[in-house]
Amino acid sequence: MVVGDFAQDVQTVIIGAGPGGYVAAIRAAQLGQEVFLIEKELTGGVCLNWGCIPTKAMIEVSGLKAHLEKASEMGITVKEIRVDLAKLHSWKAGIVQRLRNGVETLLQKNGVELIRGEAIFSEPGKLMVESERGIQRVSYENVIIATGSRPIELADLPFDGATIIDSNAAIELKEPPEHLLVVGAGSVGIELGTVYRNLGSEVTIIETQETLLPWIDPEISRVLQRSIKKAGIDLKLGSRITATESNNGRVSMTIQQNGKKQLLDADKVLIAIGRRPNTDGMGLRELGLQTDDRGFIQVNQKMQTNLAGVYAIGDVVAGPMLAHRASHMGKIAAEVISGEPAAFDNVVVPGVIFSSLEIASVGLTEQQATEQGYSVKAGVFPFRALGRAMTLGEADGVTKVISDADSGTVLGVHIIGSHASDLIAEGGLAVESGAHVDDLSLTIHAHPTLTEGIMEAAEDIEHKAIHIFNPPVKK
Amino acid sequence: MKFVFRLPDVGEGIHEAEVINYEVAVGDAVQADQVVIKVETDKAVVTLPSPVTGTVLETPLNPGDIVEVGGALIVLEAEGDSELTVSENDQLAEVAASKSKKKADKSIPVIAGMETPLSPIQAKRVLATPHTRHLARRLGIDISTVSGTGRAGRVTDDDVHRAAETGPAVSTGHQRSSLVGHDATSAGFDFEKYGPTQREPLKGIRKRIAEVMVRSYTTIPHVTHADEADITDLMNVVRSQKPAAEARGIKLTLTTFLTKAVVAALKQFPDLNASIDDGAGEIVFKNYFHIGIATDTEHGLMVPVVQNADQKSVLQIARDIQQLAEKARNREIDLDELRGGTFTITNPGVIGGIHATPIIQHPQVAILATLAARKRPVVRDDEIVIRTMMPMVIAFDHRLIDGATGARFMNYIISLLQDPMKMMLDMV
Ligand SMILES: Cc1cc2nc3c(=O)[nH]c(=O)nc-3n(C[C@H](O)[C@H](O)[C@H](O)COP(=O)(O)OP(=O)(O)OC[C@H]3O[C@@H](n4cnc5c(N)ncnc54)[C@H](O)[C@@H]3O)c2cc1C
Numbered sequence: 001m002v003v004g005d006f007a008q009d010v011q012t013v014i015i016g017a018g019p020g021g022y023v024a025a026i027r028a029a030q031l032g033q034e035v036f037l038i039e040k041e042l043t044g045g046v047c048l049n050w051g052c053i054p055t056k057a058m059i060e061v062s063g064l065k066a067h068l069e070k071a072s073e074m075g076i077t078v079k080e081i082r083v084d085l086a087k088l089h090s091w092k093a094g095i096v097q098r099l100r101n102g103v104e105t106l107l108q109k110n111g112v113e114l115i116r117g118e119a120i121f122s123e124p125g126k127l128m129v130e131s132e133r134g135i136q137r138v139s140y141e142n143v144i145i146a147t148g149s150r151p152i153e154l155a156d157l158p159f160d161g162a163t164i165i166d167s168n169a170a171i172e173l174k175e176p177p178e179h180l181l182v183v184g185a186g187s188v189g190i191e192l193g194t195v196y197r198n199l200g201s202e203v204t205i206i207e208t209q210e211t212l213l214p215w216i217d218p219e220i221s222r223v224l225q226r227s228i229k230k231a232g233i234d235l236k237l238g239s240r241i242t243a244t245e246s247n248n249g250r251v252s253m254t255i256q257q258n259g260k261k262q263l264l265d266a267d268k269v270l271i272a273i274g275r276r277p278n279t280d281g282m283g284l285r286e287l288g289l290q291t292d293d294r295g296f297i298q299v300n301q302k303m304q305t306n307l308a309g310v311y312a313i314g315d316v317v318a319g320p321m322l323a324h325r326a327s328h329m330g331k332i333a334a335e336v337i338s339g340e341p342a343a344f345d346n347v348v349v350p351g352v353i354f355s356s357l358e359i360a361s362v363g364l365t366e367q368q369a370t371e372q373g374y375s376v377k378a379g380v381f382p383f384r385a386l387g388r389a390m391t392l393g394e395a396d397g398v399t400k401v402i403s404d405a406d407s408g409t410v411l412g413v414h415i416i417g418s419h420a421s422d423l424i425a426e427g428g429l430a431v432e433s434g435a436h437v438d439d440l441s442l443t444i445h446a447h448p449t450l451t452e453g454i455m456e457a458a459e460d461i462e463h464k465a466i467h468i469f470n471p472p473v474k475k
Numbered sequence: 476m477k478f479v480f481r482l483p484d485v486g487e488g489i490h491e492a493e494v495i496n497y498e499v500a501v502g503d504a505v506q507a508d509q510v511v512i513k514v515e516t517d518k519a520v521v522t523l524p525s526p527v528t529g530t531v532l533e534t535p536l537n538p539g540d541i542v543e544v545g546g547a548l549i550v551l552e553a554e555g556d557s558e559l560t561v562s563e564n565d566q567l568a569e570v571a572a573s574k575s576k577k578k579a580d581k582s583i584p585v586i587a588g589m590e591t592p593l594s595p596i597q598a599k600r601v602l603a604t605p606h607t608r609h610l611a612r613r614l615g616i617d618i619s620t621v622s623g624t625g626r627a628g629r630v631t632d633d634d635v636h637r638a639a640e641t642g643p644a645v646s647t648g649h650q651r652s653s654l655v656g657h658d659a660t661s662a663g664f665d666f667e668k669y670g671p672t673q674r675e676p677l678k679g680i681r682k683r684i685a686e687v688m689v690r691s692y693t694t695i696p697h698v699t700h701a702d703e704a705d706i707t708d709l710m711n712v713v714r715s716q717k718p719a720a721e722a723r724g725i726k727l728t729l730t731t732f733l734t735k736a737v738v739a740a741l742k743q744f745p746d747l748n749a750s751i752d753d754g755a756g757e758i759v760f761k762n763y764f765h766i767g768i769a770t771d772t773e774h775g776l777m778v779p780v781v782q783n784a785d786q787k788s789v790l791q792i793a794r795d796i797q798q799l800a801e802k803a804r805n806r807e808i809d810l811d812e813l814r815g816g817t818f819t820i821t822n823p824g825v826i827g828g829i830h831a832t833p834i835i836q837h838p839q840v841a842i843l844a845t846l847a848a849r850k851r852p853v854v855r856d857d858e859i860v861i862r863t864m865m866p867m868v869i870a871f872d873h874r875l876i877d878g879a880t881g882a883r884f885m886n887y888i889i890s891l892l893q894d895p896m897k898m899m900l901d902m903v
């Protein structure tokens with residue numbers, strides 16, 4: 001490729017090849033746009049290379065180990081379970097590699113030009129791509145910013161890649177730490193804490209909030225808290241760091257919890273307090289792009305920013321930082337550029353957390369629905385009453401369906417338990433389509449499956465679930 | 476946590492409001508349920524209470540601004556219920572405070588990325604499948620303006636198609652409502668060419684009246700029928716009972732009795748208490764009798780509604796009318812008190828006149844106007860006598876009511892007004 005002053009003209013440039021950017025690129029190409037996709041690191045972005053995929057591989061392996069350890073009552077006795085982390089990492093790397101190749105093949109087949117390098121805006125309608133090969137200039141009609149996010153550092157415990165680590169490093173550890181201290185009980189902290197606990201580490205999670213995941217239905221977070229405890233993780237809610245000291249590859253941290261001081265000593269500290277958008281250092285401000293005080297780009301339902309022809313999608317847009325949200329936004333931006341009537345009018349973005357139990361949620365919690373003025377009817381059904389859950393050896397969990405008592409509309413579905421992340425799809429369809437609870441309870445659900453929990457929770461709203469006792473209703 | 480209080484959907488048909496004033500200022504502490512802003516919607520001034528306790532951060536609007544449903548009214552820093560974001564900020568600050576070697580950069584935008592709520596959901600939303608919503612976008616229809624015929628107001632594909640065929644195509648946001656039925660508008664008309672003028676924005680109640688009247692007049696084929704009633708005896712009753720009512724603080728008027736007579740007539744002629752549901756292609760007969768009383772206020776016409784007039788005594792009705800009129804004049808009336816009417820009575824007679832052509836309030840199907848009652852020579856048993864005669868005009872929707880029915884309805888009302896004894900018997 002010629003590198004130099006000569007600027008290439010293109011209809012659509014997409015910056016960042018994460019689940020937002022590469023999906024936008026493919027959809028744009030499907031619609032006949034001429035597309036450049038610029039990526040400074042790896043195709044697939046955080047999600048494919050350091051996030052969703054590798055963490056799920058590790059959750060699966062560590063969960064399998066935990067399962068086998070408990071499998072004696074199923075008749076499996078395993079003499080010794082050893083986890084070869086090096087082997088795990090290469091298996092995981094293989095998956096990531098295959099998926100990345102798949103994405104790149106798709107991009108190529110769709111005629112998307114993938115440009116390696118870092119994009120920096122030079123003036124409206126123009127940008128430069130910097131790489132070892134020099135600078136390439138591109139002028140564009142439309143640009144989609146899909147540059148994602150990166151972890152936030154704790155000012156006093158800056159990442160050193162060895163002892164104080166972010167999630168990128170945490171998925172590459174050569175061996176399980178002796179004591180892993182996780183700062184922040186969000187999804188990343190809970191997921192990776194669970195992984196290393198199952199792999200044999202002592203794990204402590206500290207969190208300033210008094211409640212675990214306070215926006216989650218309390219009935220669900222209570223089950224989660226129990227399962228975290230059962231897994232042997234020390235979860236310290238409502239605790240604050242008051243002092244830290246690091247020496248010789250160890251960190252000692254003083255925390256205050258319930259007015260009491262405690263000293264913790266760890267060989268690894270995972271900082272998982274959240275992520276910030278990658279919107280700095282690429283000339284966006286000079287361009288006049290509006291961001292909020294936290295650096296998130298403001299967009300409308302069409303993913304348009306305050307500048308004509310400039311779109312933003314994914315983690316750079318305030319809201320839940322989730323890959324599927326990024327991808328959906330990517331399709332919308334691409335379609336809007338082609339003049340299609342697309343808009344982000346979605347009612348729900350499913351939330352998922354993968355720990356020893358999975359949590360998945362769409363729509364309103366009971367409390368939110370009440371606050372919004374609905375008269376709420378909720379139905380709950382426990383996993384332990386599902387035949388399939390028993391045969392899986394996964395009896396912990398509940399399914400909860402929230403409905404509007406006046407209209408019967410399904411307002412939310414919340415699940416904790418095995419395979420919740422897959423089960424939630426039905427809830428997503430129900431809430432997004434404005435289904436009636438009868439639509440859930442009168443649809444035949446295959447037996448024995450975990451999906452029966454949704455059907456029975458919907459029936460429970462009318463006190464007519466079969467597999468939990470409901471006293472007869474007097475007519 | 477930052478909380479943006481948005482204009483709630485206060486009810487059917489209202490999609491915008493005009494800001495009158497804020498009741499609080501930036502920096503003020505606000506309790507949940509404390510009134511923060513006053514806006515004018517539909518026909519009433521409404522005060523809106525804050526759903527949360529907190530401190531006012533921004534008051535983005537100015538008096539006179541029009542805000543649409545969902546538009547930001549006020550931004551608050553809400554107390555409690557903080558996101559993880561907040562606590563982590565604290566944590567940063569804690570660490571920074573605990574050690575002095577390194578200075579924490581407190582300006583780091585701390586976002587608990589995935590730690591934000593798992594799945595945000597919009598407040599009361601349009602009930603429609605993703606496909607239907609997409610269809611509406613494709614046809615250039617703002618789906619929030621389409622009234623759904625499905626269960627619980629669900630908007631169906633058919634509703635969207637119908638809106639596309641009949642309604643104005645709205646691409647984004649709220650359309651400028653058309654105040655005329657056809658293409659002929661006076662937009663751009665050069666009034667100033669012919670002499671000096673003043674211009675004022677057409678807004679608030681005036682605008683609402685204009686919209687409602689255009690809808691009524693262009694939707695309903697009006698027929699009017701006029702007659703007169705001899706109210707001599709009835710006026711005697713009113714006069715003789717007035718002091719007794721006044722002793723209880725109630726102003727007894729002819730309208731009170733008229734309301735009773737109308738309810739009795741509506742029971743005999745249910746067609747006049749009905750509506751046409753265009754969407755469903757059905758006639759809706761209402762088993763309730765809510766009578767709108769047109770009220771002249773300095774802000775314009777308002778029609779407060781006497782609820783369940785069939786279940787109320789004459790005095791109760793009189794008191795309702797009195798209180799509603801007062802509220803309307805002081806602009807303290809609730810939207811709910813302006814809605815749900817099944818029939819309207821208007822009395823331009825207090826000002827004068829012997830004939831009128833009242834406009835029906837869609838989706839009602841009839842309106843009764845009473846005109847100036849005067850003593851007149853009339854012939855009774857071939858003798859000329861002096862009687863108090865009141866002209867009346869009824870306008871009705873000819874789609875539903877034929878001329879004969881309208882005339883019979885009128886005759887029945889006249890028979891009651893002329894004979895207070897009969898009215899007493901027929902009052903239910
Ligand atoms: C440990 C972890 C686990 C996660 N698990 C899940 C999960 O299970 N489910 C889920 O939905 N989400 C999960 N996420 C979140 C998910 O990874 C993100 O929401 C998603 O990757 C966002 O996609 P994106 O396209 O917006 O940005 P990213 O995936 O961050 O991609 C942005 C890309 O832009 C590139 N880039 C940035 N700046 C430039 C520039 N100037 N020029 C060129 N290229 C640039 C970056 O190199 C990057 O490849 C997880 C995240 C983490 C950290």
